[in-house]
Amino acid sequence: MNTQQLKLFKQLLPGLVPLFVFILIDEIWGTQAGLIAALFIGVAELLWIWVKEKRFERFVLFDTLLLLLLGGVSLLLHNEIFFKLKPGLVQLILCAILGFSAFSNLNIVGLMSRRYLKNMDVSDAQMQHMQGSIKLMFWIFLGHTVLVFYATFYLSDAAWAFVSGGLFYILFGVVFLVTFWKQKRRQYGQVQAVSEEEQLPVVDESGKVIGKAPRSACHNGSKLLHPVVHLHVFNKTGAIYLQKRPMNKLVQPGKWDTAVGGHIAFGEDLQTSLKREAWEEIGLQKFSAKLIKSYVWESDLERELVYVFSSNDFQGIQLHSDEVQEGRFWTRRQIEANLGKGLFTPNFENEYREFFLLS
Incomplete structure (x- = not known):
């Protein structure tokens, strides 16, 4: 009963x-x-x-x-x-x-x-x-x-x-x-x-792994801090490549977001995770990337330790999975004209204002 x-x-x-x-x-x-x-x-x-x-x-x-x-x-x-x-x-x-x-x-x-x-x-x-x-x-x-x-x-x-x-x-x-x-x-x-679900590392704010948890447990409002990677890709003119999230996504469906964004799997290091996510989301393989900064991002559903990378190697981009609905380059003027209008994810807008708006 x-x-x-x-x-x-x-x-x-x-x-x-x-x-x-x-x-x-x-x-x-x-x-x-x-x-x-x-x-x-x-x-x-x-x-x-x-x-x-x-x-x-x-x-x-x-x-x-x-x-x-x-x-x-x-x-x-x-x-x-x-x-x-x-x-x-x-x-x-x-x-x-x-x-x-x-x-x-x-x-x-x-x-x-x-x-x-x-x-x-x-x-x-x-x-x-x-x-x-x-x-x-x-x-x-x-x-x-x-x-x-x-x-x-x-x-x-x-x-x-x-x-x-x-x-x-x-x-x-x-x-x-x-x-x-x-x-x-x-x-x-x-x-x-x-037990069969993907396991994510649980970390402290310095990035030290202190445990692990199923993916669903990290996204149910428990606010378990888990690491993710973000990669911003620029072309020769300084335009930024953004991906449009599919409508079936749990978080921010249908909005434009960072070129690459994904979770670090349990037991996976930063570089391995970055390369895997870049290939899975935008088909990018041979590229070099620079770590800009890490910071804690908190939403209603989750709490993430975000490692932000940037790269100028854009030639190999080729969308090949249903993880991304579409993708294209946006100029700084186009992005700044649409900030705060609900077109982009809050996470991307935060990173753009923090790292690229004044550069």
Whole structure:
């Protein structure tokens, strides 16, 4: 059972406790003793929730009063059928709430959860996941409700007591085990995927390698500092070659960027990484490059230690992969006329202003 299902179960469980107490006491000392015990437990729950959480739990009150009403009718008329219908009637109401929340645009249970969890932000994705959990809860309650009504009219008292009480826990136990098994399988699959994912070095600001992490972990907002190389390529007139990022890129899609930019792989040195990235992105092989500077660049998604290189060897450029949508040379005038207009990546604009604007 996932976290949302457990929260929902915990919200509903207090209202069902008086019923379970009645079933237990009724088997030992009879209906009248069971009703007194259920009343005591219901009142104790109401007081405890009020003192601890400063809220009035209407569901506990409703369940306790309904239990007393139907139990009292059963004692007066000497007919247990009214009392036996009680858990089924309560669960019909729960089924209505769960069904409405699961299959309509108004998620009543979700709104209740947001009210109870005032200090927690519940995202739309979490609400959608919760709705899936509510659907599962709906089918469990509906199946159990049908069994309760069947047991009321066609089974013995002992069988009704088991269906109304113990079977409820068994059903949730089975759901918990199945859900737990599915989550473990999913987690195992994620671990396998991470183990096969590209590993990047994690460094300090001096460039010393202090660990490694999967590529996805470096780009998920964790701000693990990892090294990258940037290469600016100039032609004979001083124009700068820029590449246009494909629209399917996670970061800055469709914008013009540094000629070469890529991650240093774990165990790879600067020169090897620079040559590999230059070939992969713009087909450049035989070139010499000068290290200008290294600096830390931070965005919403990641934190990079950037090694900035420049080169005047432009003759071998040939685009040959889908890593780059297109590429061309830009004059200084063209670049400076478009700075700050969203045409270039913020990273490139930062480097241009820092290293080339006044040169």
